[in-house]
Amino acid sequence: MKKRQGSILFKVLVYTVCIFLAILSLMPFVIMIINSTRSTYEIQQQAISLVPSGYFMSNLEVLLGKTFDPVKGFLNSIIISVSATACTVYFSSLTAYALVAYTWKLRDTFFTVIMCVMMIPTQVISIGFYQLMYKVGMTNNFLALILPAIAAPTTVFFMRQFMLASFPMELLDSARIDGSGEFHTFNAIALPIMKPAMATQGIFSFVASWNDLFLPSILLTDNSKYTMPIMVSLLRGDIYKTEYGAIYLGLLLTVLPILIVYFMLSKYIIAGVALGGVKG
Amino acid sequence: MNRRKSFSYAKYGYLFSIPFIVAFILFKLYPTIYTAVLGFTDCKGLGNTNWNFLVDEPFKNYITILNNPSFQTSLKNTVELWIMNFIPQITLALILTAWFTSRRNKIRGQGFFKVVFYMPNIITAASVAILFNALFAYPKGPVNDILMSAGVLDEAFYFINNKTATRAIVAFIQFWMWYGNTMIILISGVLGINPEIFEAAEVDGASDVQIFFHITLPNLRTILLYVLITSMIGGLNMYDIPKLFSLGGPDNATLTTNVFIYNQAFSGSYMYNRASAASMIMFLIIAVLSALLFLVMRDKDEIKRKKEQKAFAKAQRALAKGAN
Known part of the structure; x- marks a missing residue:
């Protein structure tokens, strides 16, 4: 009985920590994706939002300009x-x-x-x-x-x-x-x-x-x-200094191809890392 | 007949190695020697390829670099930032490894966690650095927003203007990018340990904690050394994050040796000679670490080969017995 309780406590601890770490890994990218659709003004009013906005195209214009x-x-x-x-x-x-x-x-x-x-x-x-x-x-x-x-x-x-x-x-x-x-x-x-x-x-x-x-x-x-x-x-230079919407969008465009490839091939990549020696 | 067979194929070994050897000499060996030579010359100025040896004081650049306060700071920063990231990284990776390989409590969703924990490692470091720069923006930024609404901060904090905070964040980014990688390597190391050892310990009534410290850790020694040395070499090359997150600042607080070398050689005064001297100092440090790694890995191979030989001899003996 005591043993089983210990086991449940152990699992609660493990899953809590793992879910926290998963959020820590994912959150920066979620913020990046949502903020790429928000205007710089919106971001400066409230830097985090769970709701995408409609400024994707105008951010793109600033970015490519x-x-x-x-x-x-x-x-x-x-x-x-x-x-x-x-x-x-x-x-x-x-x-x-x-x-x-x-x-x-x-x-x-x-x-x-x-x-x-x-x-x-x-x-x-x-x-x-x-x-x-x-x-x-x-x-x-x-x-x-x-x-x-x-x-x-x-x-x-x-x-x-x-x-x-x-x-x-x-x-x-x-x-x-x-x-x-x-x-x-x-x-x-x-x-x-x-x-x-x-x-x-x-x-x-x-x-x-x-x-x-x-x-x-x-x-x-x-x-x-x-x-x-x-x-x-x-994007780190002076030209985009205050254009946060455009910066997030620029980051999204550079990160997206890798994220897609990663989630498609993650099985092989994880197996490859396990072989060791990938650290460069 | 026999002689012809052993003669004819060896040349292909040389032939097929030629592309590698040529590319290696041209793009690795020659630049290495060239860098070493430049460290003893007066070569500076944008695009300058004319130089003379410093005949009177051949070690002048090395002495200048070693006495340069910025280089000293950068060397100290590089080591400190690496330690600040490595200790939490290896600790967390070991804890996660112990959890994920626990034989009494199987953790579900390991595949998902591995994929998510490893993800930051594969993203372009340049993008990560700038993403974090945006996240720590001042006066309005995601991190400031979270900390203020959680009541941790009363007013926005200018992270990138504070030396301690910037260093902590740079170390954190490195930690965040690498612990998943380290964890996966360690888990595969544990899976490589003979399960009979664990079974025997369980039969003897050892607890999970005892098993971890007395069986898992000692058996991971080689892999831990491998992780330590490769991480150290990687840490000595830290460039993208400090360069783009905080531009080496504030006040040189995150100036690493590679950022220093880049600044010496490719901006401002284009001091190729001094940058070369600094590079060679780093080269020597890394070469020593590589030599250590080489010894460790060769040792592993040797042990494996001996084990295989033993198993082979055993099989032969068994076979001989069977024949009798």
Whole structure:
């Protein structure tokens, strides 16, 4: 009897805390969505409301009347993130394949190097990177943000783990007997087997590339090249200082695509986080 | 016959690694060396690519940076902000992990809670920073409204003008963005522990609290270390939130090292040389932490391999016995 009471108390405590935390996670975004439909005047009278208002279009007009261009930011971000993700996923698979499918002299040395540099963030080498890009005239060029994605040590590491655990090596031998070339074997046989790992790693490299602010903001100085996070940072500037309705709407436009993708893929994302090593 | 087989495929290992190696040398290794070199030069001014080595005092930039009060403040801030976010983060993540993996009381709706707790982590940090800036607006803003109608405040409080409040909010945002991530990693760690250990403890009559402290925590050691080090490296790179929430202010209260480096190199005087020196100091700190992580993770692999070998040997022995 006493035990059951304790159990009920425990559950009440757990659910109370969890529901509180859930509200804490969701509320900022709910306020953002509702306030994006309210006029700046309404927001200044009463900053929180549960009822949407009818000023969505006029907020949009204020927002787009200045330098903020969500469509351009969205397209630029899509181009960069999709290309960078494709590079990361394809070449990391290829590198992991080289590490697992073949025995070569420098293999272990190479893998140790990958493990060593896995955690070095790009920010600390940004000055050298910027100077190099400036010298070869690649500032304001998306390739400067896409090509480095070919060398993604973390992704190689996880692809290798996946391959070691679940790649049937006999397939390679039978492909060789059938006369398939090594590169063709990789593309036609190895890649399809690695699809689950590619999907997980793809989601995370896409999100990382989409959310990046530091490197794009030093490389891209031309308005027409701005990515979504750079567009967002404009909302903090003086031009929108008192236009709260427009600021909330601008935030909504930048957050919405990610929220939609997240709720569609949340199952895979949570499973991917559980694998660890997503922290960048 | 045999020789041909072992000879012909090794070259593909090298061949398929070429794209990675080339991209790595061009975009990672070369910039690293370049940054290190710039730290010893007089390179400054917008878009300047001409520079000379400081022959008389090669370490001048490093000495200037280490003695720079702003850099000292930024280093102190970075560490303090990380600690202020990490301690509550790991505490809450551990409590939630204990609750969600409790074997006596199954908690329902875990899938939903995980999705919601993790959500802030995936949202663009730049958007989060500006959203919180709007939420803490003064004199009329959502947070001020809530606190005033709840009777906590008598009049609106100018959060972003107060050093302590701004720092607390920046640490809170980091905490809010990362505890879900940490929790999910820890839960998967607990699920990886052999359930027989828990069963044995239950049979012996251990309470949930005893099980947590004497079985779960010690078994999570490697994962906790992993979380600690990756979080530290992430914390040392804190940029988006302090840069956009509070612009490093007020009065440098949320100036982190990365914001400092950005300001040195890409605004005002364009001091690439000093920014490089500051970057290299951070690089060294992070390299040491990475080395630690490397040792931890290699250790884990090693243990796993040994376990597998043992299991294999055991199976072989059993097989031999069966044959007899």
